[in-house]
Amino acid sequence: MLKTTAAVSRLGTESAFAVLARATQLEAEGRSVINLGIGQPDFKTPPHIVEAAIKALRDGHHGYTAAAGIAPLRAAVAEDLHKRLGVEVDPGRVVVVPGGKVTMFFAILMFGEPGAEILYPDPGFPIYRSLIDYSGAKAVPIPLEEENGFAFSAVSVLERITPATRLLILNSPANPTGGVTPRDEIDRLVAGLEAHPQVAILSDEIYGQMLYDNQAHTSLLQYPAIAKRLILLDGWSKTYAMTGWRLGYGVWPEALLENATRLAVNSHSCVNAAAQFAGLAALTGDQTPVREMVAAFDARRRVVVEELNAIPGFRCGMPGGAFYAFPNITGTGHSAKQLEILLLEEAGVATVAGTSFGDYGEGFLRISYANSTENIREAAARMKQQLSGA
Numbered sequence: 001m002l003k004t005t006a007a008v009s010r011l012g013t014e015s016a017f018a019v020l021a022r023a024t025q026l027e028a029e030g031r032s033v034i035n036l037g038i039g040q041p042d043f044k045t046p047p048h049i050v051e052a053a054i055k056a057l058r059d060g061h062h063g064y065t066a067a068a069g070i071a072p073l074r075a076a077v078a079e080d081l082h083k084r085l086g087v088e089v090d091p092g093r094v095v096v097v098p099g100g101k102v103t104m105f106f107a108i109l110m111f112g113e114p115g116a117e118i119l120y121p122d123p124g125f126p127i128y129r130s131l132i133d134y135s136g137a138k139a140v141p142i143p144l145e146e147e148n149g150f151a152f153s154a155v156s157v158l159e160r161i162t163p164a165t166r167l168l169i170l171n172s173p174a175n176p177t178g179g180v181t182p183r184d185e186i187d188r189l190v191a192g193l194e195a196h197p198q199v200a201i202l203s204d205e206i207y208g209q210m211l212y213d214n215q216a217h218t219s220l221l222q223y224p225a226i227a228k229r230l231i232l233l234d235g236w237s238k239t240y241a242m243t244g245w246r247l248g249y250g251v252w253p254e255a256l257l258e259n260a261t262r263l264a265v266n267s268h269s270c271v272n273a274a275a276q277f278a279g280l281a282a283l284t285g286d287q288t289p290v291r292e293m294v295a296a297f298d299a300r301r302r303v304v305v306e307e308l309n310a311i312p313g314f315r316c317g318m319p320g321g322a323f324y325a326f327p328n329i330t331g332t333g334h335s336a337k338q339l340e341i342l343l344l345e346e347a348g349v350a351t352v353a354g355t356s357f358g359d360y361g362e363g364f365l366r367i368s369y370a371n372s373t374e375n376i377r378e379a380a381a382r383m384k385q386q387l388s389g390a
């Protein structure tokens, strides 16, 4: 018998990948499946970005790069943050990594161990909880509520902080709910955090450019009061439709920078060099494709919410960001998991049970609208028929 660690047996997973696998299997058997389960844009990476990667390969960028990323890319990240958010960031604090997930992994490895507590959103991206459990720290959920548009409540976060709290994970705009935390609530949260200087903050802003209704993104980077303990997680996956390129970055405070760089050296050495040149072209090139993609998501968002509210037993608020709707499905009489299975197996519609994102996700389904309007309408018709006939 092989004896692996207790820690590795505590790792969770992302059920969206299991749903995708089952959907693919059903399709291979000849069934028609509309996939509203997947968390990635249905757009292709803009051509000028692809060309930049091809050119990098042709130009001979085939070797290792600096562990934290090529200098022009780190500078372009700092410049982009300045342009978008009005903040000054030293490019030396940017660590380029293979995807958004890696910054999360590093931050949780740095702070999580038995005896420590880490606060995370529930419902939230499942990897937060998985990694906290892996680290041996106590995972303390911050419940996000439908009545509050799934925004963080400063009071609810602050009342969960104890002397053992080491890290607070925030995510706005959010997966799986599309919730956006308003600036005044973040102001209150940051003010409250001044009383807890031992708490580091990991702000996952990977959907920071996917906001609707002319809302401006509020970044935790905009608060000097917490600058010395803030880790920003961002990347190219969602904004530039680059999930398969594996490219992300963290902005680390001085005190943690060496740790982050060492973790990079120990785990992956550096990110694929051609992908880094692609990331550079993405940041410095024309941003029209980003605006067009967000406009398409906005139009679909309205369709999806209208359609979901017409399904018996569903109730869905308007998400403010990302590309997910998170309808309340308690009126169907099914649990979230039962409904996920029923819709996939019987109606040919892939969704993800809210419980895949934490216990507070019971009674909800995650619907990704990274699919065509036509497919969204067809999926809604199938769901309506399934649930009317039930």
Ligand SMILES: Cc1ncc(COP(=O)(O)O)c(C=O)c1O
Pocket: 039, 098, 099, 100, 101, 102, 125, 171, 174, 175, 204, 206, 235, 236, 237, 243, 247, 248
């Ligand atoms: C909230 C959130 N953070 C991070 C990630 C990870 O992004 P990446 O694919 O760049 O690792 C995702 C991907 O779904 C996400 O939804």
